[in-house]
Structure formats: C-alpha cells, structure tokens
Amino acid sequence: MDCHNTQHVLSPDSRFKFLLMGNPNVGKSVIFSKLTGLNALAANYPGTTVSYTMGTVKFKGETATLIDVPGTYSLDVTSEAEKIAQDFLNQGANAIIFVLDATNLERNLNLALQVLEYKIPTVFVLNMLDVADRKGISIKVDLLEELLGAPVIPQIAVLGQGLNQLLSTSWSVAKDSSQEVIKFSQKDDKWQIAADITKKVQKKTNTSNTLGFMEALDDLTVKPWPGLPITMGLLLLAMGFVVGGGKALRGGILLPLFNGYFVPFVERIVGNILSLNFIQNSIGSIVDINIIQNVLVGEFGVLIKGVEWPITLVLPYVFLFYIVLSFLEDSGLLPRLGILVDGVMKKMGLQGGNLIPVFLGYGCAVPAILGTRASTSMKERKIIATIVALSVPCISQTGAFISLLGNHSFFLVIFMILLSFIVMFITGNILTRIIPGKIDPIILEVPNLLKPNGKTLVRKVWIRIKNFIVEAELPMILAILFAAVVFEFGLLNRLGDVMQPLVVTWLGLPKEASLLLILGIIRRELAVLPMMEMGLSTVQLMVGATVAMFYMPCIAVFGVLAQEFKFKFALFIALLTTSVAFLLGGLVNHFANLLSLIGII
Structure with missing residues (x-):
C-alpha cells in the first residue's frame, strides 16, 4: 500500500x-x-x-x-x-x-x-x-x-x-x-x-492524603516493594486460574460431552455411511473399508482427534489465558511488570519494556515477533524473536503440556516452566554477547491503572478465540489426517527405523514417537498431544515434553521469522531450536537413567 x-x-x-x-x-x-x-x-x-x-x-x-x-x-x-x-x-x-x-x-x-x-x-x-x-x-x-x-x-x-x-x-x-x-x-x-x-x-x-484505592495501587505497582510481590502474586493467581479453571472446564464439561455424546454420534454416522452398499462396492474395491474407518474414527481418527485435541484438551486453557492476557493489557499491569523486572531483563541484554512481546509469546509467537517492531534496534529484535521461538511455549502448547503432565504429576509442569525460564535467561545472555549492534535505552510509557471495561474485554477475548479456532483447527486436522494415514499404512515403523538412533537410543522414547517430530513442524502442540496415547513412563514424559518445549517453530512462526528477518535467520532459528531440543531431551533421559541406577529415583 x-x-x-x-x-x-x-x-x-x-x-x-x-x-x-x-x-x-x-x-x-x-x-x-x-x-x-x-x-x-x-x-x-x-x-x-x-x-x-x-x-x-x-x-x-x-x-x-x-x-x-x-x-x-x-x-x-x-x-x-x-x-x-x-x-x-x-x-x-x-x-x-x-x-x-x-x-x-x-x-x-x-x-x-x-x-x-x-x-x-x-x-x-x-x-x-x-x-x-x-x-x-x-x-x-x-x-x-x-x-x-x-x-x-x-x-x-x-x-x-x-x-x-x-x-x-x-x-x-x-x-x-x-x-x-x-x-x-x-x-x-x-x-x-x-x-x-x-x-x-x-x-x-x-492530595496524597486522600488517594483512593486505585490511586494508591497505581503508585505501589511501579515500585519494587511492594509492586513486585503484588504483581507476582497476581501472576500466580492468574496461573492457578488458567490451570485449575482449564482442568475444571475440560474434566467437568467438555470431556463428558465429547466422550458421552460426540464420539458415539460420529462413530455411528461413519459406520452407517461406510456400511452402505454403494460405498462398499465403489470405494471398498479400491481401499479396505476398515482402513478408511480407522482413518476417520480410529486411534488417530481425524473426525475424533481433530475435535478432541484442539477443542476439548487445549481450548479451555486458551480461553482462560486470553481472559488473563486481556485483563493485564487493559488494566495497565503488564507495562508495570516490565518496569519491575527491568534489572533481570538487562542481564539478557533487553529493556524491561520488552517483557511485553515476550509475554505475548505465551499467547502466540506470531504477534510476539511482530511486536518486536517497537524495539530500538535490530539486535534487540533478534534476541527477543530467538528466545520466544526457543523457550516460550504458546498457550495451545502450554495447554497440551498441562493436559499431558498435569494429571500425571504437577511437579513435571513446574519442571517444564522452570526449565524454559533457565534456557530463556541463558540464551538471552549469550545472544547479547554474540549478536552485533547496540541496544539503545527506551522510555517505557506507563498507562494509568484502569478497571478493564467488561464489553471491551469480552470482545477482545472473543476475537482471539475465534482466530485460534480458525488458525489451529485446519492445520491440526490435516496433521492428524497425515498421522492416521502413516499409522494405518504401516509407514510409522519405517519412519521409526530411520530415526531410531535419535529417538530410541538418545532420547529413550518408543519408535512411534518419531511421528511427533513430523507433526510438531505443523503445530507445536502436536508434538505433545499424541504422547497421551503412548503409555509413556514418567522419565519418557519428561523427555518428550522437553523436546516438544524447545522444538523448531511451527510453520506459521517460521514464515513470520522469514518475513521479518529474512529466510537465513529463520533457518538459523529452526536449526538452533531443534538442536537444543534434542540435546536437552537426551541429557534429561540419560541423567534420569543415571539417577535411577544409583537409586535416587
């Protein structure tokens, strides 16, 4: 234009x-x-x-x-x-x-x-x-x-x-x-x-003696004490709201509806259609009807998993996270947190205000990377884009982690969060030393502390949820269809044989986990969700979650990286994230096995 x-x-x-x-x-x-x-x-x-x-x-x-x-x-x-x-x-x-x-x-x-x-x-x-x-x-x-x-x-x-x-x-x-x-x-x-x-x-x-509650809170939330404890307390409360509320929505409403009504309905419809003489005589002469049925409603059935994974397992956490994110944005708390963590961010070569695009990455890496346009230098933009692509799980990926690990052991959820923070800090610290250029100081505008408007917040959450469903559903359905075909036609064993040295020997995962590495390229949460069907041990869950956390960016994120920083940089990010994912996954596997041998776990 x-x-x-x-x-x-x-x-x-x-x-x-x-x-x-x-x-x-x-x-x-x-x-x-x-x-x-x-x-x-x-x-x-x-x-x-x-x-x-x-x-x-x-x-x-x-x-x-x-x-x-x-x-x-x-x-x-x-x-x-x-x-x-x-x-x-x-x-x-x-x-x-x-x-x-x-x-x-x-x-x-x-x-x-x-x-x-x-x-x-x-x-x-x-x-x-x-x-x-x-x-x-x-x-x-x-x-x-x-x-x-x-x-x-x-x-x-x-x-x-x-x-x-x-x-x-x-x-x-x-x-x-x-x-x-x-x-x-x-x-x-x-x-x-x-x-x-x-x-x-x-x-x-x-006057200072007649300040109301909001004015007093306005002043307190820009000072390290008690601003940092207040804000961190709110973030912990928000995390509990997202995790606890998401599990309640999933277990109390969505899964019963899905398993009790949707699955039997779809299986009955597919069974009735495939039993028709016309279908049996025309399609059945080309492809085994049982294979078609399994592709549609089997272990990786596209009509079942295409709804269960994005809507039943992930959407509750996405919905509640977007409520929290919109509240933090509209209330003015997010910029205040940027001021309070400025000292920590500077250790990573970043200004406190850059917490905002990093935090946006927990919703989706695409707007987070686009949000780096407000940074003062290309060096700063590249550091933020790299740590977001490497160690900040998007909300659909986080929802998949909670679904996978939450019921098994909440310790594993905490372990993954802490690991992502450690890798983020180390990566930023290294990048600020090796990427040429300088980072100019910026003035971070702190808006008034406001009570969010209900209608505006609802509209913002609705737009984000609608975008998630549109953007996540089609790629996930295509990926699940691919997984079903690979599984039903026996291609999974061949793929497992090729990748056995990496997947089985180094990572300690079963051969079929090779499929996760292919699906994760399309949507990162697809490197997580299929693990729910594999009966993995606690150590294998830790390894699989570690690989999925730091695995290469999905197609949409790769495209934005190439658009904003050129293809060469996007390729570098893909190679870096994949290498870190396999390195850390293997280290977790062998370290856990060592602890098991000496009887610690």
Missing part, C-alpha cells in the same frame, strides 16, 4: 480523510475501534516496520477514511514513528482528531501544539475523564477550547461516550476549513505554552 499519495489511502467511496493522532496510551486504539468497528485494515508504512491502521467511518450517509497514526511524543523525527506521523501531516487531511489524556494534559499538549502548526482543521478529544475524576483532576473544557481555538469533545472512550458528538464535530470542521487555531511563533517554547494552558484549565483537588 503506497501511503505517500493521499488518493491511495482513501476508500473508494470516501469523501474525507481524517487522521487520528496523539501520544501513546491515550486511548486512540479504543476510539478507532469504536468508530470503525471491524471494518479496518492494518499495514506497514512503506519502507519501515512501523504499522498503522486504516478504517472507514460513516456519518449521515457520508463516508470518511480514518487513519490511526502511530502514537508519538513529538514530531522531531528521531524515530520511524515520528517520521511517519510527519509524513501523514505533510500529505494533508480534511481534519485531525487529536486525542488528549485528561490525566497528562501538559505532556499531550506539547505534541498538539506541534500538530496545530500544520493548519489542518482539528478536533480535540479529551479522553480518560473517568480516570481524571478519580485522581481529583477537573478540566475547564470551554476555556481549553478557547485557548486552543478548536473544538474539545469530552469523552470516556471505553464506554463509547461522546462518539456521536465527535463524529458530528469532525464532519463540521472538515467541511468548514476556516478554523482559527492558536497563534504562536515556531520559535516559541511549546513546553512553556503547554504548561501555561494546563495551569489555566486544570484544577487538581486530590
């Missing part, structure tokens, strides 16, 4: 182009989502890795293109995001919707004054008024309008308040370009002007 030409970023039926601008974390994305709904398209700006979002807005029969410009703190062009914001302003627009955070007005006004220099009709949105009220901050909206020479719309974006007034005002200023904006010289100190305006329009009544 060529964004250097105004016509190219306009929808075909759009008459107007609006730019949505502001500092990071002021609520722009929420406003964009409320105005455009799902009718939006994300794209990279040409020649950069910074993305922006474009959508269409309709009001009284007219359509406008709304562009969510990357959030910046200034237009000094010291970063890609600032250059892109300046480019969009130079291209021109019918109007600018500029979002102000009512709790950080002075800082926001500094950028607003720079934007007003472009003399594009502007509407200001004064957002987060609920948070400002909580903090004892009141804003004289009429006086702010007068001083800026532009409309100011009070709004609480997460509740959708003020949207109609915003649309009406935006259309009005777009049609009437005679707006009289604030007059000042380019030599004027905009920080001083912003401070003067803020002093005139803002009144703060709260």
